[in-house]
Amino acid sequence: MSTIRPGSPAAFWLALPAGLWMVGAVVLPVLLIAWVSLWGGQAVSPDSPLTLDNYARFLSNGSYLRVIGDTVLQTITIMAVTGVLGYCIAYFLTVKVTRPRWRLALFLAFVIPFWTSTLIRAIAFVPFLGVNGVLNAALMALGVVERPVQAFLYSRLGVSMAQVSLYTLLASGPVVYMLNGIPPALREAAMTLKAPPRTVFRRIVLPLTLPGIVIGQVLVLLNVLADFITVTTVGGNKLAFLGNLILLFYEGSQIRATAVVSVLLMLMMLAGVAVALRVVDVRRMGG
Amino acid sequence: MHWKTRSRLTGWILGAVTVGFLLFQWAPMLTMFLLSFSGEDGGTTFPMNGTSLHWYRKLWEADLFDDFKPPMLRSFLLALLCSATTVVLSVSAAQAMRGRFRGSGAYFYLLLLGLMAPGILVGFGFAILTRLLGIEGSWNTTAYAVHVSWALPFGFLTMLAVFNRFDPRLEEAALTLGATRLTAFRRITWPLVLPGVIGTALFGFSLSYDEYARTLFTSGSDGTLPLAVMAQLDRQLTPELYAIGTATTAMSLGVIALCSLGFWLRARALRGRPG
Numbered sequence: 290m291s292t293i294r295p296g297s298p299a300a301f302w303l304a305l306p307a308g309l310w311m312v313g314a315v316v317l318p319v320l321l322i323a324w325v326s327l328w329g330g331q332a333v334s335p336d337s338p339l340t341l342d343n344y345a346r347f348l349s350n351g352s353y354l355r356v357i358g359d360t361v362l363q364t365i366t367i368m369a370v371t372g373v374l375g376y377c378i379a380y381f382l383t384v385k386v387t388r389p390r391w392r393l394a395l396f397l398a399f400v401i402p403f404w405t406s407t408l409i410r411a412i413a414f415v416p417f418l419g420v421n422g423v424l425n426a427a428l429m430a431l432g433v434v435e436r437p438v439q440a441f442l443y444s445r446l447g448v449s450m451a452q453v454s455l456y457t458l459l460a461s462g463p464v465v466y467m468l469n470g471i472p473p474a475l476r477e478a479a480m481t482l483k484a485p486p487r488t489v490f491r492r493i494v495l496p497l498t499l500p501g502i503v504i505g506q507v508l509v510l511l512n513v514l515a516d517f518i519t520v521t522t523v524g525g526n527k528l529a530f531l532g533n534l535i536l537l538f539y540e541g542s543q544i545r546a547t548a549v550v551s552v553l554l555m556l557m558m559l560a561g562v563a564v565a566l567r568v569v570d571v572r573r574m575g576g
Numbered sequence: 577m578h579w580k581t582r583s584r585l586t587g588w589i590l591g592a593v594t595v596g597f598l599l600f601q602w603a604p605m606l607t608m609f610l611l612s613f614s615g616e617d618g619g620t621t622f623p624m625n626g627t628s629l630h631w632y633r634k635l636w637e638a639d640l641f642d643d644f645k646p647p648m649l650r651s652f653l654l655a656l657l658c659s660a661t662t663v664v665l666s667v668s669a670a671q672a673m674r675g676r677f678r679g680s681g682a683y684f685y686l687l688l689l690g691l692m693a694p695g696i697l698v699g700f701g702f703a704i705l706t707r708l709l710g711i712e713g714s715w716n717t718t719a720y721a722v723h724v725s726w727a728l729p730f731g732f733l734t735m736l737a738v739f740n741r742f743d744p745r746l747e748e749a750a751l752t753l754g755a756t757r758l759t760a761f762r763r764i765t766w767p768l769v770l771p772g773v774i775g776t777a778l779f780g781f782s783l784s785y786d787e788y789a790r791t792l793f794t795s796g797s798d799g800t801l802p803l804a805v806m807a808q809l810d811r812q813l814t815p816e817l818y819a820i821g822t823a824t825t826a827m828s829l830g831v832i833a834l835c836s837l838g839f840w841l842r843a844r845a846l847r848g849r850p851g
Contacts, residue, residue: 291747292761293675300675304683307669307728314725315690318701325704335708374597381590398598402605405828406786408802409821410604415813416611417604421622424603454601486586515694518788522809532696539700539793548704551697558694 319555326548333544343549353534357553360530363445364513367452368460371509372502374453375460379501383468403458411522414451418442418523443525451523456512460505467501468494500569510561514554531557605825612818619815631819644804644820650715651801655785657716658723662780663773665724666731670739671761691729695789698722703793713796722794723784730783731776738772771839778835782828 293300329340347353378399386392402410417423418441425437441447471494479489517532529537531554538547615626635644669687673680690698702722706713713719746768750760766773788802795803801824808817 291674291744292751292757292765293671294757295676296678297675300672300677300680303668303675304672304677304680307665307732308683308686310665310721310728311686311690311725314702314721315693315698316686318698318705319693320701321704321708322697322701374593377590377593378597381587381594385587385590395594395598398602399594401829401832402601404782404832405605405825406802406821408786408788408805409608409824412805412809412813412817412821413604413608416622416818417607423607423622426622450600454604457597457601511692511694515696515789517696518806521806535696535700536792539703544704547700551700554694555697558692562692 322548322551322555325544326552328545328548343545347546347549347553356529356531356534359528360514360532361557363449363452363530364510367449367456367513368506368509370449370453371457371460372506375457375462375505376464376498376502378457379461379464379468383465399458399461407455408518408522410455411451411519414447414454414523415442418447418450442523443527445524445528448519448524448528451519452513452516455519456509459508459512460502463501463504463508464498465501467498471497503565503569507562507565511558514558514561608818609822609825611815612822614815631815632823634816635819635823644801644808644816647799647801647804650798651785654715654720654723654800655781657720658727658784659777659780661720661724662727662731663777665728666735666776667769667773669728669732670735673736674739687729687732689729690725691733695726695787696793698725699790699793702790706794713794715791715795715798715800719791719795719800722790723787724780726787726790727780727783730779734772734776734779735769738769742768771842774835774838778831781831785824785828 293303326343327339327341328334328337329342330337382392382396382399386395419425420437420439420442422437422441424441425434428434429437441450475493475497476489479493480486484492515532517530517536520528520530520533531550535547535550535554538544538550611622612631613627613629614631615628616630617625619625669683673684677683699722702718703713706718711718742765746764747760750764751757755763786802787800788806791800791803799807801820805817805820808814
């Protein structure tokens with residue numbers, strides 16, 4: 290017995306507003322994008338005949354194909370870097386740091402920036418990476434480089450650095466969650482049975498945290514694929530990924546081309562999620 | 577033992593990676609904070625040319641072209657509106673999920689979809705929808721609708737977790753003693769899930785306040801603060817932007833600190849109660 294009766298009309302009516310809101314503000318708009326991407330003919334209107342011409346035109350352009358390739362490459366790079374970094378940090382914070390106070394302090398230092406604006410954090414990278422920036426000053430003071438490195442700001446390297454800083458928490462968080470769920474007795478049992486630490490990690494810890502790794506990778510994938518803010522702020526319009534292309538077409542009032550790129554982006558995301566679901570059963574994670 | 581030293585070495589390496597990353601994560605933000613206090617002749621990089629509150633004052637006394645106060649006010653109101661709506665929708669949706677209505681499994685995934693769909697696609701799609709319907713976009717109508725759809729999944733998951741964790745026997749006791757379902761909810765359930773509600777409100781506020789992509793496509797002519805910041809960045813990067821960034825960050829952190837303090841005081845008060 291609870292404050293709501295199972296299967297009651299009340300439950301249905303309570304669920305309805307949020308459901309309708311999501312259908313109207315997310316599902317319907319996304320379906321509309323797919324529909325608009327198929328519009329043919331001269332005038333851009335709902336009466337247009339449906340064709341695949343928009344896709345053919347987009348995919349026959351070499352420079353657009355290069356943008357797709359660049360986006361995929363960038364996404365894979367960031368996924369790999371944040372994956373390794375995020376796992377190291379998660380493992381250190383949950384397993385290696387044993388004092389509760391230290392763990393809390395480091396954890397807060399890791400999480401707090403995530404609660405602030407992504408846009409502001411991306412902008413903060415401009416004075417950090419610039420020719421007179423802090424990073425160059427630090428490198429020169431350490432004697433690593435003699436002259437300031439131009440290539441940090443307005444470059445792929447700079448964008449990647451900003452993205453790694455912004456998204457490592459996404460890769461790390463689910464791993465922390467899974468690591469916390471491993472009973473210490475499992476590791477102790479393996480160690481009592483004389484398994485070397487590497488084997489304990491490979492046979493016990495890694496398989497048990499695999500769902501966390503995969504979910505983290507999906508989150509990073511979704512965010513990097515759709516990221517255009519970092520590219521415009523830190524990349525300084527010298528670079529373009531698919532997200533920037535969407536914006537560019539939209540500002541040029543090329544609605545159909547915008548829709549085509551959006552659908553391609555969506556397909557890439559769905560492909561990533563499908564691969565992830567093949568690797569682990571995400572639904573088992575909560576249980 | 578051999579493996580113990582090796583394990584300690586791993587600890588040092590992982591520790592170095594973690595601390596290095598934390599420094600890397602904080603350094604740009606600290607740079608921005610510091611530079612926002614640079615002198616009147618200060619540029620967007622070091623040296624600071626003195627320290628002053630010049631850029632904050634300029635923010636306050638801004639003229640027509642770079643006045644950040646109206647967008648800031650819009651962002652604030654929109655965030656409040658989004659927060660309130662998110663709380664109402666999330667609590668009722670999560671309460672409904674406890675009622676296991678038909679199709680609740682699919683309903684769960686429907687709400688989660690908002691979490692997966694990227695802002696650029698949702699914003700663009702919604703712009704198409706409003707254009708087809710002939711609706712003029714504005715920050716407190718169309719942008720509001722999209723912002724709520726972004727905050728709702730976070731609030732919903734928070735409330736689900738909270739409802740799953742509390743002791744259902746407390747509700748059962750109230751109902752057995754003759755309370756109506758509505759009274760039991762108001763007097764027993766609501767106070768118990770209140771921390772989760774505050775968390776949901778916080779999500780609703782900060783996700784809306786910081787949102788850029790969804791607003792860009794849906795807000796019409798009067799933009800919110802992130803749009804104004806981006807527009808200014810397009811014109812010129814000035815220490816004024818650092819001042820805004822520092823002020824907003826301070827505000828976000830202040831709100832979180834306040835809520836954490838509230839939770840802590842509440843937890844202490846509950847612990848202090850007998851039995």
